[in-house]
Amino acid sequence: MSGSDYDEIAAMYHALWANSYMPAALPALERLFFCRIEPKARVLDVCCGSGHVTTDLVKRGFQVTGVDSSAALVAIAQRDLPQVEFFVQDVRHLELQGPFAGALSTFDSLNHMLTLEDLHAVFSGVHGTLGNGGLFVFDMNLEEAYSLDLHQWTVNIRHNAVGLSRGLYDPVTHTAHTELIWFTQSGSSECWQRRQSIVEERCYEKQDIVQALQFAGFRSIEVHSAIDLSVDKEFGHGRYFFSARR
Numbered sequence: 001m002s003g004s005d006y007d008e009i010a011a012m013y014h015a016l017w018a019n020s021y022m023p024a025a026l027p028a029l030e031r032l033f034f035c036r037i038e039p040k041a042r043v044l045d046v047c048c049g050s051g052h053v054t055t056d057l058v059k060r061g062f063q064v065t066g067v068d069s070s071a072a073l074v075a076i077a078q079r080d081l082p083q084v085e086f087f088v089q090d091v092r093h094l095e096l097q098g099p100f101a102g103a104l105s106t107f108d109s110l111n112h113m114l115t116l117e118d119l120h121a122v123f124s125g126v127h128g129t130l131g132n133g134g135l136f137v138f139d140m141n142l143e144e145a146y147s148l149d150l151h152q153w154t155v156n157i158r159h160n161a162v163g164l165s166r167g168l169y170d171p172v173t174h175t176a177h178t179e180l181i182w183f184t185q186s187g188s189s190e191c192w193q194r195r196q197s198i199v200e201e202r203c204y205e206k207q208d209i210v211q212a213l214q215f216a217g218f219r220s221i222e223v224h225s226a227i228d229l230s231v232d233k234e235f236g237h238g239r240y241f242f243s244a245r246r
């Protein structure tokens with residue numbers, strides 16, 4: 001599934017999933033990003049989705065630009081944050097007017113890059129948008145995050161939406177598929193609509209990610225396990241935070 005295929009699951013992602021990230025990841029982002037960026041700086045939210053992290057960046061006073069390939073997710077973000085500039089773009093071919101003081105990519109968005117070449121393209125594009133010394137922070141899942149997968153369904157319930165998800169991991173191709181089934185009720189109707197979708201991700205070796213950052217021209221590269229940054233175990237298992245400077 002490519003980035004723009006998130007269009008199919010935009011409403012569900014926004015309602016059921018996206019807001020779990022920020023509370024869990026906060027200790028890591030405080031330490032690696034928020035503390036290291038000047039107040040009111042220009043910041044790029046790379047793969048911003050429906051804008052949950054963007055909202056936090058705006059509340060902290062940064063001048064934020066968001067970019068994502070899903071027009072449906074960006075429409076939700078733009079509806080909630082009319083003052084923010086959003087772009088619908090594939091981050092493998094970034095065309096944005098820099099320079100930004102920082103770029104942040106959250107919630108394993110970069111695991112959606114299904115080849116190392118794609119990851120290289122994103123790193124090189126982000127590098128090009130940053131000013132000298134600009135900070136790039138992102139999190140990615142390594143293989144251990146997917147190996148916990150027991151093929152169990154997780155159920156998520158809200159008053160007008162029910163989502164079921166389960167992960168499948170192929171250790172040969174290093175690809176993970178998250179299967180999603182969800183039911184939504186529109187307005188006062190008694191009818192529930194069922195939809196189904198699959199999100200594809202790929203994991204990489206830590207050293208491949210670091211080498212790709214170096215190849216793009218980044219320096220001062222740091223790699224931290226989310227657990228070491230006090231992210232809770234359930235969310236942080238196998239998740240790593242990367243920090244680098246242009």
Ligand SMILES: C[S@@+](CC[C@H](N)C(=O)[O-])C[C@H]1O[C@@H](n2cnc3c(N)ncnc32)[C@H](O)[C@@H]1O
Nearest residue numbers: 003006047048049068069070090091107109112
């Ligand atoms: C798990 S969501 C995370 C969204 C957001 N960062 C958050 O924390 O809520 C992954 C996001 O990556 C975006 N994405 C995946 N591939 C992309 C690509 N090639 N270009 C731009 N966005 C992409 C999807 O559209 C989706 O919004």
